[in-house]
Amino acid sequence: MGTGLIGASIGLALRHSEPAAEVIGWDRSLKHSAEARRIGALTSVARSLEAAARSAQVIILATPLQAVIDLIPRVVASASSGTLILDVASVKAPVMAAARRALLTRPQVGFVGGHPMAGRELGGPQAALPHLFRSRTFVLCEMRLRSRGARTQSSAAMREARAFVRSLGALPLPMDPREHDRIVALTSALPQLCAVGLALAVEQDVPEGARRVAGSGFGSTARLAVSPLSVWLGPLMLNARNVGRALDVFQRQMRLLSHAVTRQDNRALGRHFARAARAKRRFTPG
Template sequence: MTDKPAPLFDTLVIIGPGLIGSSILRRAHADRRIARRLVACDISPAVRARVAELGIADAVEADPVAAVRDADCVIICVPVGAIAMVAAQVLPAMKKGAILSEVGSVKVTVMEAMAPLLSAYPDIAFVPAHPMAGTEFSGPDAGFATLFEDRWCLLTPPVGTPAPALACVTTLWEMMGARVRDMTVEHHDRVCAIVSHLPHLLAFTICGTADDLADETRSEVLDFAASGFRDFTRIAASDPTMWRDIFLNNREALLDMLDRFIADAQAMGQAIRTGNEDVIVSRIQRGRAIRRSLIENRQA
C-alpha cells in the first residue's frame, strides 16, 4: 500500500470568502490534494456564520492575524482598494517561506501599494493572481467548485519571485481547473480594461440611461426588455463596492479604452446617419467573428 502524496499546501487561508474566495474553498474542500486544512476569514459575523453552515472550511476566523499564523498560502479575496490594507495586517504574522496571493482584477496600483510592505518581509513570496471568472452574484453562497473550470487565471509575479512559489500558485490554479498565463502588471491592466472593465462600465451606464427615461417609457423598457438589454442588466447587477474600486484603481487604462470606444461608437453612428452600409456590415461581421473566436476558445 503506497502513501498518498502530500497536499500542495498543509494550510490554505482565504481572506474574504465571497464569490471567488468561497469557490476556491469549495474546490479545495472537494479536492484535498490542494490543502490538508482550509481556513476562512472575514470581518462580517454573518459571512463567518454562513461559511460555517456551508461547511466549506475547517476553521473560520474573525481575526486575520490569527487566521494566517500557520498558513503556507494566504489568498486575499477582498475589493481591490482593501488588498494592501489586509496585507499590512497579515504579513507580520505569516511564517517564513509562506506565499501571499490575491485575486484582484487590477494589478498596477495593488503592486505599487504592496511594494513597500513586501520589502520589509523578504521571506514571504508575493504571487498576485486574477482568475478571469465570475458571475453577477456575491457572498459565500454565490461560489461553486467549477467556477474556474477552463477559464484563464492571469499571474503577475514581481521580478525576483522565487520559482518554487510561482510553481505552487500555478499548480494551485491548474488544480482549480484554470488555464494559467503570466504577464506584467501593466499588460494585465490594459487587457482587463477592454475585456472586463469597459463592458461593466457600459452596462452600468446603459441601465442608468434606461432608468433616467420618462416614467412611461421606463416601464416599457422593463416590461419589454429583450435579450440584449437583459444581458446588460446581468452585468450591471455586480457588486458596487468591488466595481467602484476597480474603476478608480484602473482609471488610466479604462479611460483610454473608453475614449477608443466613444470614437468607434461615433463612427458607427455616422455610418448609420449617412447610410454607409459597408461600414455597418463590416462592424457587425467583426463582432460575429469575435464571438465565434470566444466559442472556439471555450470562453463563451
Template sequence: MTQQLERILILGTGLLGASTGLALRSAGYSGSIIGWDKDGTQSHIALGAGAIDSVTSNPVETARESQLILLATPVYAILDWMKQLAPVLTNDHLVTDLGSTKAQITEAGNQLFNQRGRAGFLAGHPMAGKEVSGAQAAEAKLFQNAVWIFTTDENQPPLQPDAMHHASEWRAWVEKFGCRTLDLDAHRHDELVAWVSHLPQFLSTALTALIQDEVGDAPELTAVGGRALREMTRLGSSPYSMWRDIALTNTEAIAAAIHALEQRLAHLRENLRTPELREEFEQANHFRKS
C-alpha cells in the same frame, strides 16, 4: 502530490473566497481551511457550505499559523491586509490574492514581501466570477476552464525557497481546479482587462442605468425586452463595492477604453444610413468567429 500547504487562511469569504475553498475541497485538499470576513454573515455562510472548516476571530494570529494566506477582498482591502501582514509573517509563508487589478498590488507585494526574512507574495487573478456577490453564490466549479493569471513586474525579486515551494504547490492546486495558468506583466494585465472585463461592466452599468431612466417604469418593458436586453444588462447588477476599487486602481486604462467606445458609438450613430454600418457588423462578426 505531497501536500505541504497544511493550513490555508482565506481573508474574504465572499463569492471568490468561498468558491476557492469549495474548489480546494473538490480537488482533494485535505488540510485546514480557515476563513474570515468583515461581514460575519458571509464567513458563517461559507462555513455552512463547507468552503471553510472554521471562522477565526483573530486573522493576524491565524495568518502566522498558516502556510498560505489568500486575500479575497476588494483591491484596497487587499492592499491594507498586505501592509498589516508584512511585518508579522516570515519567509515560510506565502501570501497570494484574487484582486481584479494587479499593477498596484504587484508593486506593493515586491516592496512589502519577496525579501529576505519576509513572506513570499504571488499576485493572482482568476478570470472568473458572477454578476452577483456573496458566499451564497459560491460554487466549486466556478474556476473550471477559466484562466488564472499570475502577475509580475520588472523589479520582482525571486521568491525565497520556502515561499517558492508553496507557490509551486498553489499553482498545482489552481490547475486541479480546472484552470489554465498564465504569467503576465502586471501593467499589461491591467491594460487587457480594461478592454475585456472592465469596459463590458461599465457599458452594461451605463446601459442599464439609462434604460431605467428612460423606460424603467414602462409596463410593457418585461414583454418587449427579450434576450438582448437580458444579456446586455446582466452585468448591471454587479456590486459597486467591488467595482469602485477597480475604477480607482485602473482609472487611466478604463477611461481610455470608455473614450474609444464613445468614439465608436459616435461613428455608428453617424453611419446608420451608410455602407460603413455593414463594415462594423463584419468587423464584429470577424472577432466573434476568431
C-alpha cells in the same frame, strides 16, 4: 482572508481536490465566515487575521480590492518564512506595488498577484461553487524584485502558485500586471459601464408606459447594470487611466457607427458588423 463568493469557492475547490487539507478562514463579517464553514469551505475560523496568517502555508487574499491593498502589510508581517501569499483582486498594478513595499522587510515571504477569470452574478459564500474555477483562466503576476535572493524566492512562489491554481481546476496564465490592467479595462470594466450607459439612455428616452416594448436584446446587453457600485468602485477608481482609455476607444467606434448610420452607408455598416462578429468569435468562441 475573505470568505465571499471567490474565497469560499476556493475553499470548496481545495477541500474537494485535497480532502485532508486544513482550510482556515478569516473575514471581517462573522456571518460570512460562519456560513463558509457551514457549507464546508472551511475547516475552522481564525479569531484574527494575524492568527490565520501565522499558521498558513498558503494565504489567499480574497477581499475587495482596496481591502487587499490595506491588508497586505499586516499579512506579510504576520506570515511565516516561505509562505505563499496569493491575492485574487481584479486590478493588479496597485496590489503588486503594495506587496513590493511590504516585502522590502520580509523578502523571505512569497507573493504572487492573481485574478481568476470566473465569477457569478450572485455574491457571498452561499453562492460559492467547488467547480467555479474549473477550466477557467487564472492570471498570475510574478513579483519582480532586484536582489538575487528575492528573485529566487519570487520564482519559487510562482511555481507554487501555478500548482495551487491547478489544484483548483483552473488554468494558470502568467501576465505582466500592467498589461493585465489594460486588458481588463476593455474586457471587464468597459462592458459594465456600457451596460450602465445603455440602461440610463433607455430610462432617459423611453416613456415608462412603453417599458414592455424593451426586447431581449436590451435585457441581455444591460444585464450588468444591476451590479452594485460597491463591487466596481475599487476596480474603476484604481484603474482609472486604463478605463478612461477604454471608454475613448469605445466612443470612437460608436462615432464610426453613428456616421455610417446617419449617412446610410450600407457598406461601412457591413464592414463594422463583419469585424465585430469576427472579434466576438475570436475572444469568446461559441
